[in-house]
Amino acid sequence: MTSVALLGLGRMGAAMARHVAAAGHDLVVWNRTPREFEGAEVAASVEDAVVGAEVVVLMLFGPDSVREVLPEVVAHAPAGALVVDATTIGPQAAREFARTAREGGLRYVDAPVAGSVGPATDGTLGVLVGGAQEDYDEALPLLHLWGDPARVRRVGEVGAGSALKLVVNQGIGVLAAGLGEALALAGQLGLDRTAVLDLLGGTAYGWTLGQKRAMVEAGDYADTQFSLELLAKDLALAVDSAGDAELAVTRAALADAQAALDAGHAGEDYAAVVGHLADEGRADSY
Template structure:
């Protein structure tokens, strides 16, 4: 696949940029499009091919990967006369890495089939660190044959890559992931605040607890940033709010009670209302340290 596939990539944000760089390093030719070309300038200088529209990108590539912000962004780039589905070449593979709605993933799959395209929903986890290191967890929904065909590409950007089921299953798995993170982030914040209040060195506390039963990705990777006062976004607060909102809606549709998710969403909305929308999710600790107005 690597020798004969041109990859199109739409979305060059914090994670998208690193994913594209890893694909380039692996020898793939990457065509890119994003709403603000200047944000892709470094990628272009490093050999990515700029396309002036979604339609031209779709027509020029064999595999199209997308990573945008919200479900409505996904709808904008996939549907309509100038969208991916109506412009991609028959036989192409389309892979949405965005965390979005399971129902939307199913709709994309249905419409893709009508145009002889192969669609996969493949949201990821691992943040900016995982994107840079090519170690993302990738949760895939779609047909087995399509999954196997694009697996060599996914292996460039991720390590833990699992086909979870049919279309929409990748999104459901990512929402389960976000539900687990939601309550955990509250615990991480409370842990650091408690350690400081008790007169402990929070970094030494992390050395003790990250390898035990309390260990988690957030505790190992985001807690040190909290302690240092580094709130740069590996994953935006606004995007986590979007994910948790979708997860809560999905849970409610299935008749489930998710009180931990509801509390986390409430706290993150409060954080966003105080001007932290574009901060990293680790900025939640500001609510616990009274650093906000």
Template sequence: MATLFVGLGRMGAPMVRRYAGTTATVLFDVDTAIARALADDIAARPLDSLAELPDDVDTVILMLPNSRIVESVLEADGLLDRLPGGALVIDMGSSEPTSTRRLAEAARERGIGYVDAPVSGGVAKAVTGQLSIMVGGEVADASRARPHLAPMGATILDVGPSGAGHAAKALNNLLSATNIAAAAEVLAVASSFGIDPGVMVAVLNASTGRSQATEVKYPKYVVTGCYDSGFAMDLMLKDVAIAQSLARGEGLQTPVTDAAAEAAGNARATLARDDLDHTELARYYEYINQVSFRATGA
């Protein structure tokens, strides 16, 4: 049997390179040239149209930008109706939990398993197969999904029922954005006071203020002035909005992360480019405070 892998973008392409070495794989992307070229490179089979689903496909992995596209592929394009009973769908993108729950129910009505398994770690860890993967779905479906996820992830966490994986991913990215914003405010003060930003980052990482943002993002992408982590600002904002909607749905007060979300939205509007990297939230703080986060010698 074979797996259909849909979505061969910045994350999907390195992920399927890890995956195709373990399982017979069929590739689909809206850009058929990308699918054909990658298929030739990794000995997979390209698919020009989802209407031509091969008979041996019993698993589908989706790595798509948002829920609207997932819904289009599964419902409007009819993929759910073409899959055989007992098939398994694994959505590894950052979808909306409410949409995920509805799609999972639609899949169950057809005798198809459905798992949400979004990832964290970015392109670098997609390349090395060291992604963190958050799995939501029925226990039996999550168990079936694990062998498919293992080639792509170093940490696979079962987090709850359908939609829980996507909720966990969005909440993680909300905190990630908050950490970037908080560190930027601290660096702005430090820089104004005469402390080299590279030195201040080193202080944070040797002390209790450290986070993944200060340990990875600031040394690699901020104090170097590169701002090229490979994860788009717009994708971060999408996840932040999903996380905020979850908080509002539960009637919870979240003033700290709300402030970070507002800052991220202001950064998008102020810097006003379609290709903004998510780490450019720090660049926004440089701009509004008229300081530089570039380390001496960087």
């Protein structure tokens, strides 16, 4: 049994915390906006959550939120505690946070997840870990609670998991924008939307449609799994991490996501970008 603090009870963090509680670990949870949670102690502050923790799991929005919370963790967690950062933050931030943790006497691995609320609930996420082998080994029993053991892997030193995660989400964002434009084109050509969706299901867009076709057909993106804000955050992280690579397509997908946010789709699932492009024409911001 391990003393675990899990910080961040959003869609993913709450699902992960339920696995930790069910496995019988000594779990304390915290969320910035006070939230009820069955099966674990709910702490009123980061300090209260981490003060007795052997492992501190972070599942926050992105690098800015981790940058806000981590100093409190460093100040109050016991020396030697292991920080498992499951937030999608990008490799530069992961290395920065590892330094912050190390300087405060803690250990750190980045462990972003692949898969959405369904796999988080089922405990079948992919987990991409960057960090020291011994820290990975120590984190593994916990990672197996929310991850499919066949898809939990150490991919390198700190930052490696976060780098791979950005590449994965670049594809998700580009596919969504491409699908939206394909539907916009089909609309301009007077094609039947259902027939087009049937055919596109057998193309590269089939992955996106497999998950989001019902939302796109209904034009209703309120059942958020992976929010449009998170997708925009990840595309911006990809662009910011790209060094000399121009990533023109990724920048365009980011502009599309931003345009959909500006058009009022904030809070909705990222599939809203497909509908926004399909129904309201191509974003004019790039």
